[in-house]
Amino acid sequence: MAHSMRINLKIWRQAGPDAPGRFETYAVEEANPHMSFLELLDVLNEQLIKEGKEPVEFDHDCREGICGSCGLVVNGVAHGPQKRTAVCQLHMRHYGDGDTIVVEPWRATAFPLIRDLVVDRSAFDRIMAAGGYVSVSTGNAPDANAVLISKVDAELAMDYASCIGCGASVAACPNASASLFTAAKVAQFAHLPQGHPERRRRVRSMVETMEAEGFGDCSNHAECEAVCPKGISISAIATMRREYMKAVLSGSD
Amino acid sequence: MAPVLDAKIPAGRLQDKWDNYKNSIKLVNPANKRKHTILVVGTGLAGGSAAATLAELGYNVKAFTILDSARRAHSIAAQGGINAAKNYPNDGDTIWRLFYDTIKGGDYRSREANVYRLAQVSNNIIDQCVAQGVPFAREYGGLLANRSFGGAQVERTFYARGQTGQQLLLGAYAAMSRQVAKGKIQMHTRSEMLDLVVIDGRARGIITRNLVTGEIERHLGDAVLLCTGGYGNVYYLSTNAKNCNVTAAWRAYRRGAYFGNPCFTQIHPTCIPVSGEYQSKLTLMSESLRNDGRVWVPKQPGDSRRPTEIPEEERDYFLERRYPSFGNLVPRDVASRNSKYVCDEGRGVGETQLAVYLDFADSIQRLGRNVIEERYGNLFEMYERITGENPYQVPMRIYPAVHYTMGGLWVDYELQSTIPGLFVLGEANFSDHGGNRLGASALMQGLADGYFVIPYSLGHYIAGSRIEAASTAHDAFEAAESEARGRIQKLLTIKGNRTVTEFHRDLGRIMWDNVGMSRTADGLRIAVDEIAALRDQFWQDVFVPGEPTTYNKNLEFAGRVADFLELGELMARDALIREESCGGHFREEFQSEDGEALRNDKDFTFVSAWQHNPDDIRKPTMHKEPLAFENVELTTRSYK
Structure with missing residues (x-):
C-alpha cells in the first residue's frame, strides 16, 4: 500500500455567523497520498468525533468537480494548488509528510458564514x-x-x-x-x-x-x-x- | 385491506394511449390553478422541470432541496447524453425503435405504455432544452450533433461535451429561477423532508428540517411530488453524490406508498477502483471508453508484475474471449459481472486486486495518440488527476460500482403512488427502466416526467378530486412533526461508541457482498438478518455529535443511514423472491450452462410492489403488478 504521511491542519472554526472565529490546529497521522482532500477532512472528522470533539463542517456533494458544493481556501488559494481542479478532486499526493495546510472558508461580505467552512x-x-x-x-x-x-x-x-x-x-x-x-x-x-x-x-x-x-x-x-x-x-x-x-x-x- | 394495484393504463393502441389519455382528462381552469399549492421535493431534472412547468401553468409551487442551491442536484453529474427519437441522422430511428430498445434494454420488466410515452415525448424535450439555451454539441453547418450509445444501433444521443446532465439541469434551474423571480415558486434550500403528511387518505403535506437552523417546519399543499432521486448510497460506496438518500421516499413508503422492484440496481462497469478504507465515493468513467479500450487481467492468479511487463500470451482479454461478437462492448451488467468473476479468481490487479485493466495501447498504436486524446482527453485527464497514473502509458484500472437504481416508489401511468395525491418522478419512481437502464435514458426520463407528463396527470388529479380545506394545525401534521422530532432527539441521545459513517460502511459491505452484482438465496438470507442486526446495533450504539439546532452534517447523515438500514433489508427480500436473473439482478442459481442470465418470464413477468407493515417492519407484504406485453415479443438477450 501507499505509504502514509502526517498532515498538520490549521482549520478555521466558527460556530455561527456572529460567533468569534479562530484557527484550530489538528494532525492526521495516517493520511494517504491517494485520498482526496475532502477524504482527509472525513478522516479528521471521524477522529474528532471519537475524541468527543465537534467535527469540522464543510459543504460537499458530488465529489467529482461538477456540483460546485465544495469550496475551501487551501493555503491561501481557492480550491488549492492544482489548476482547473475543484478541491474535491485535489489529492493528497500533492503534499508531503509533515506538511502543514491552512484551510479557510470563502470570505466575502455577500457570502455570510454559516458554520466553520460553510458559507451562504x-x-x-x-x-x-x-x-x-x-x-x-x-x-x-x-x-x-x-x-x-x-x-x-x-x-x-x-x-x-x-x-x-x-x-x-x-x-x-x-x-x-x-x-x-x-x-x-x-x-x-x-x-x-x-x-x-x-x-x-x-x-x-x-x-x-x-x-x-x-x-x-x-x-x-x-x-x-x-x-x-x-x-x-x-x-x-x-x-x-x-x-x-x-x-x-x-x-x- | 390493500388497494388493488391498478396501473391505469389508458385504452387503445399503444401508439394512441397517451393521446387518448390527454383527450380524456379533466382540466383545471387557469383562474383556479393559482388556488392550488403543489409541494415539489427535490430539484434535479425531474423536480426542477416539474416545478418550473407547474409554476408556468399558474400553480403555486413550493420547492425543496437539501442542497444550498437547486442547481446542485445530482442530475448535474450525468456525463454522456440524452436520447431522443428525432432521427436527424436519417439512420432509421423512430419512436417505436427508441421504445423497443428501452424495453429490451430493461430486460422486459417495465411497462409498455409508460416506455412508449417516454419515447413519444423524447423529441419535445430536445426542443424545449434548445429553446432554453442549452448548448448541445453541433455540426459545422449549425445543426445539432448526435452520437451513438450502448444498446442502440442508431445515433440518437444528444450531448453537451461530457457535461450533458449539468447543462440540462442548468436549463431546468434557469426555468425555475424565472418562476422564483415571478413569485410562483417559493424555494426552500437546505431543507430536508423528514416525513409525509397524509390527511383523509391523501398526501397533503410534508415535515421538513431547516438544515441551517434545525427548525422543524410544516408545509401544506394540494399534492406532493417526490423527485428525490435514487438510493444507490445504500451501498455506502457508489457514484451517487454524498447527499443522495432514500429518506423522503422511505418516509412515504412508511406512510403507505408501495416500493416497486427495490432490488433492481445498476452496477456500472467502468469506475475508478477503491483505493483504501477512507474511500468516500466512486467516480464513474464514461462507458464510451470501452469503444477503444481492451479489458484484460493476467491469466495467472496473483501475477504482480507491472502490466507492461506481462506478455501478450499471458493476458486474458476475458470479454473478447467470452463474447466474441460484442467483445468489450457487452452491456453494463454483463461487463460488471465478468470483472467481478476474474477478481474472485484472484486475477484482479492493482494494490487492492479489485480492478481490471482497460488498455488503450492497441488503439493508440492503431489510431495514434492524438485521436485517442481527441476522443477521451478529458476522461484521461480526470483519471490521472484521481489516480496519479498516466493512462496513455499504463492501462487504466477500472472496477464496477453502483450507479443507478431502477427500483423506486411504485407509480401508475399517471406517476401517482398508492397514496392519492403523492406523485413520484424521475429516478425516485420505479417506472421506465425495468431491470436495467440503458445509457442516456435517465436524463430523458427525468425531464419527460417533469416537463411533459406531470402537468397533465396532476391537473387531472386536482380537477377530479375533492381536496378538503386543511391546515397545518391538523392532527396528522402534529403527529408527523412529533415523530420527526422524536427521531432526531433519539439519534442525539444514544451517545454510543460508533460513528454514523462506520455503520454506513458496514451496511455497504453487507449490501455489496450479498445484494450486489451476483446474488444467491443463501447470501440474501444472510443479508436480511445481518442488516436487521446492524439496525438494532445502530439504534443502541450510534454516536451523533453536535446539536439539533445548528448545521450538523452528522445528524443529517444519521437520519439517512437509519432509513438505509431499513431499505437494505427490503432490497434483499425483494432479490430473494425474484428467482430469476434479469437485468442488473443476477441470481447465481439461475444461469445457463455457460454462465449467462436466465430470465423466467413464466413466473416473474411482474413488478413487485412492497407494502410497509406498520406492526412489523420485517414483515412487509408483496403485491404483484403483472406486466402484459402486447406489442413486443420477449426474447433472450444474447451478446455472444
Missing part, C-alpha cells in the same frame, strides 16, 4: 433569478433544428455555460466581485440566438442585482480566472461589459 452563497441564486434564463415556457419550443447556431458559437457558449457556481472566483477576487460568475451566464446567452430579445434587460438586471447583493467591482486582477475549476476565461467579463454598455446606452428594455 444564495446571492448567486438571486443573480440568476434576475435574468439568467430564456423566457420560454414548457411547450413553446420550435423544432430543435429550426435555428442554426454555428459550431464556434455553440462551443463558446458551452465554455461559459460550464460554470459550476462554486464561488471560488468571489473568494479569490480582492474586491470579492461576482463578475466572472455573472458574466459567464451573460456571455453564454450573448453567443446564442435564444433569449436575444431580452438580452438588454437581462444584463442590466443581473449586473444591478450583483451590485445590490454586496459584491465588489471588477478591477481586472484576473484572480478569478486563475482559480476557476472550469477554466472560464475573463473574456466573459469583457463581453458582459459590452452588453451592459449597449443596454444602458440604448436606454430601453
Whole structure:
C-alpha cells in the first residue's frame, strides 16, 4: 500500500455567523497520498468525533468537480494548488509528510458564514433569478433544428455555460466581485440566438442585482480566472461589459 | 385491506394511449390553478422541470432541496447524453425503435405504455432544452450533433461535451429561477423532508428540517411530488453524490406508498477502483471508453508484475474471449459481472486486486495518440488527476460500482403512488427502466416526467378530486412533526461508541457482498438478518455529535443511514423472491450452462410492489403488478 504521511491542519472554526472565529490546529497521522482532500477532512472528522470533539463542517456533494458544493481556501488559494481542479478532486499526493495546510472558508461580505467552512452563497441564486434564463415556457419550443447556431458559437457558449457556481472566483477576487460568475451566464446567452430579445434587460438586471447583493467591482486582477475549476476565461467579463454598455446606452428594455 | 394495484393504463393502441389519455382528462381552469399549492421535493431534472412547468401553468409551487442551491442536484453529474427519437441522422430511428430498445434494454420488466410515452415525448424535450439555451454539441453547418450509445444501433444521443446532465439541469434551474423571480415558486434550500403528511387518505403535506437552523417546519399543499432521486448510497460506496438518500421516499413508503422492484440496481462497469478504507465515493468513467479500450487481467492468479511487463500470451482479454461478437462492448451488467468473476479468481490487479485493466495501447498504436486524446482527453485527464497514473502509458484500472437504481416508489401511468395525491418522478419512481437502464435514458426520463407528463396527470388529479380545506394545525401534521422530532432527539441521545459513517460502511459491505452484482438465496438470507442486526446495533450504539439546532452534517447523515438500514433489508427480500436473473439482478442459481442470465418470464413477468407493515417492519407484504406485453415479443438477450 501507499505509504502514509502526517498532515498538520490549521482549520478555521466558527460556530455561527456572529460567533468569534479562530484557527484550530489538528494532525492526521495516517493520511494517504491517494485520498482526496475532502477524504482527509472525513478522516479528521471521524477522529474528532471519537475524541468527543465537534467535527469540522464543510459543504460537499458530488465529489467529482461538477456540483460546485465544495469550496475551501487551501493555503491561501481557492480550491488549492492544482489548476482547473475543484478541491474535491485535489489529492493528497500533492503534499508531503509533515506538511502543514491552512484551510479557510470563502470570505466575502455577500457570502455570510454559516458554520466553520460553510458559507451562504444564495446571492448567486438571486443573480440568476434576475435574468439568467430564456423566457420560454414548457411547450413553446420550435423544432430543435429550426435555428442554426454555428459550431464556434455553440462551443463558446458551452465554455461559459460550464460554470459550476462554486464561488471560488468571489473568494479569490480582492474586491470579492461576482463578475466572472455573472458574466459567464451573460456571455453564454450573448453567443446564442435564444433569449436575444431580452438580452438588454437581462444584463442590466443581473449586473444591478450583483451590485445590490454586496459584491465588489471588477478591477481586472484576473484572480478569478486563475482559480476557476472550469477554466472560464475573463473574456466573459469583457463581453458582459459590452452588453451592459449597449443596454444602458440604448436606454430601453 | 390493500388497494388493488391498478396501473391505469389508458385504452387503445399503444401508439394512441397517451393521446387518448390527454383527450380524456379533466382540466383545471387557469383562474383556479393559482388556488392550488403543489409541494415539489427535490430539484434535479425531474423536480426542477416539474416545478418550473407547474409554476408556468399558474400553480403555486413550493420547492425543496437539501442542497444550498437547486442547481446542485445530482442530475448535474450525468456525463454522456440524452436520447431522443428525432432521427436527424436519417439512420432509421423512430419512436417505436427508441421504445423497443428501452424495453429490451430493461430486460422486459417495465411497462409498455409508460416506455412508449417516454419515447413519444423524447423529441419535445430536445426542443424545449434548445429553446432554453442549452448548448448541445453541433455540426459545422449549425445543426445539432448526435452520437451513438450502448444498446442502440442508431445515433440518437444528444450531448453537451461530457457535461450533458449539468447543462440540462442548468436549463431546468434557469426555468425555475424565472418562476422564483415571478413569485410562483417559493424555494426552500437546505431543507430536508423528514416525513409525509397524509390527511383523509391523501398526501397533503410534508415535515421538513431547516438544515441551517434545525427548525422543524410544516408545509401544506394540494399534492406532493417526490423527485428525490435514487438510493444507490445504500451501498455506502457508489457514484451517487454524498447527499443522495432514500429518506423522503422511505418516509412515504412508511406512510403507505408501495416500493416497486427495490432490488433492481445498476452496477456500472467502468469506475475508478477503491483505493483504501477512507474511500468516500466512486467516480464513474464514461462507458464510451470501452469503444477503444481492451479489458484484460493476467491469466495467472496473483501475477504482480507491472502490466507492461506481462506478455501478450499471458493476458486474458476475458470479454473478447467470452463474447466474441460484442467483445468489450457487452452491456453494463454483463461487463460488471465478468470483472467481478476474474477478481474472485484472484486475477484482479492493482494494490487492492479489485480492478481490471482497460488498455488503450492497441488503439493508440492503431489510431495514434492524438485521436485517442481527441476522443477521451478529458476522461484521461480526470483519471490521472484521481489516480496519479498516466493512462496513455499504463492501462487504466477500472472496477464496477453502483450507479443507478431502477427500483423506486411504485407509480401508475399517471406517476401517482398508492397514496392519492403523492406523485413520484424521475429516478425516485420505479417506472421506465425495468431491470436495467440503458445509457442516456435517465436524463430523458427525468425531464419527460417533469416537463411533459406531470402537468397533465396532476391537473387531472386536482380537477377530479375533492381536496378538503386543511391546515397545518391538523392532527396528522402534529403527529408527523412529533415523530420527526422524536427521531432526531433519539439519534442525539444514544451517545454510543460508533460513528454514523462506520455503520454506513458496514451496511455497504453487507449490501455489496450479498445484494450486489451476483446474488444467491443463501447470501440474501444472510443479508436480511445481518442488516436487521446492524439496525438494532445502530439504534443502541450510534454516536451523533453536535446539536439539533445548528448545521450538523452528522445528524443529517444519521437520519439517512437509519432509513438505509431499513431499505437494505427490503432490497434483499425483494432479490430473494425474484428467482430469476434479469437485468442488473443476477441470481447465481439461475444461469445457463455457460454462465449467462436466465430470465423466467413464466413466473416473474411482474413488478413487485412492497407494502410497509406498520406492526412489523420485517414483515412487509408483496403485491404483484403483472406486466402484459402486447406489442413486443420477449426474447433472450444474447451478446455472444
